[in-house]
Amino acid sequence: MENAPSLIDRLKSNDEKTIRDLYNDNKPGFLLFANRFNLNKDELIDVYQDAVIALVENAKKGRIDDLKSSVTTYLFGIGKFMIFQKLKKNKKTVPNEDLEHLEFEWEEVDEEDKDAQILTLREGFKKLGEQCRKVLTLFYYEEQNLESIQNQLGYSNKDVLKSQKSRCLKQLKELTK
DSSP: OOOHHHHHHHHHTTOHHHHHHHHHHHHHHHHHHHTTSSOOHHHHHHHHHHHHHHHHHHHHTTTTTTOSSOHHHHHHHHHHHHHHHHHHHTTOOOOHHHHHHHHIIIIISOHHHHHHHHHHHHHHHHHSOHHHHHHHIIIIISOOOHHHHHHHHTOSOHHHHHHHHHHHHHHHHHHTO
16 A cells, blocks of 8 residues: 555545555455354444445544554454443453454554564465455455355365365465465
C-alpha cells in the first residue's frame, strides 16, 4: 500500500475506494489471524467490519495522524481488542497461551515487529501452492462452506478437503516461522 500519511488523509476524507481496498486487502489476513479465537466466522466478520469502521472514525477524528505502525497493524490491533471484548461479554474463554502472549504483544513488541509479522504472513501466503491458496481463499476470504469448496475444486469428499485445508494452514505456519 501507499505511505501511511496519504492513506490516512484518504480515510479522513471518507474516500470510498480507499476504504473498500483497505477492507478487501486486509480481510483474508485478519480472518486467518482471528480464526484461532473461540468465535464463529460470522462473529469474526462482524468484528472485522466494526474494526474497519473504528479505524475510519479514528482517522476522521485525527487520532491516527501520528501513527507509528502501519495502518494494517493498527487495524488488527483494534480487531484483536474487539475480539477480547466480545469473548469477555459472551463469557467465553480466551486460550491461556493467548492471554500470556497478550501483554507481550501489546507492551514489548515494537510496531515494526508487528508490521514484519503481517508482511511475513502475506509473503508466506504467496509461497503456498496454487491449490492451497485457492482452498484458504475460498474458505476464509470468500466465506464459502466446505461443501461448496468441495464441489468447486472437485474434492472427492469433505474429509479430504478438511485434511487439505489443515495441511495448507500448517504449511503457511511453517512458511511464516
